[in-house]
């Protein structure tokens with residue numbers, strides 16, 4: 001299987017960094033480019049597709065991804081997300097005076113959308129190996145017994 005990431009496709013196709021798109025054109029412009037990337041990758045076969053965490057906000061994105069694929073939502077607590085990415089400077093939505101509070105409010109707002117994924121995979125306190133094994137098990141079961 002090959003791997004693609006919608007954030008990478010947006011940056012490659014636009015020739016700009018995501019943080020610059022947010023700063024210069026605003027979030028709605030980024031969301032348009034992100035949806036174009038989702039449309040492209042949704043047509044691929046035999047690929048692992050990583051998306052930005054905000055892809056769920058648009059129903060049509062989820063419809064496209066589910067048409068041809070299985071959607072896994074990798075979850076983590078707000079505190080864990082803060083530990084992992086709170087220090088990063090390339091995430092425009094987290095350039096906030098209180099990144100932990102921002103993560104908490106984004107998670108609360110997005111919770112109903114994340115719940116629309118086919119499978120939820122808890123990642124807090126679990127190693128990459130454990131998470132991968134879990135996803136592979138669910139994926140194999142699902143391929144053998146679709147729906």
Ligand SMILES: Nc1ncnc2c1ncn2[C@@H]1O[C@H](COP(=O)(O)OP(=O)(O)OP(=O)(O)O)[C@@H](O)[C@H]1O
Pocket residue numbers: 007050051052053054084085123124126127128131
């Ligand atoms: N299970 C885990 N345990 C510890 N650290 C993790 C785990 N999963 C991811 N990380 C770390 O969290 C950080 C963010 O992960 P990553 O860049 O993959 O986020 P992402 O899912 O691509 O986010 P987004 O799609 O919003 O950009 C990275 O530094 C990564 O190494």
Ligand SMILES: O=C(O)C1=C[C@@H](O)[C@@H](O)[C@H](O)C1
Pocket residue numbers: 007018051052053054055090091092093
């Ligand atoms: O959660 C989000 O809304 C985002 C996540 C990142 O991957 C990027 O797609 C962008 O910074 C927005």
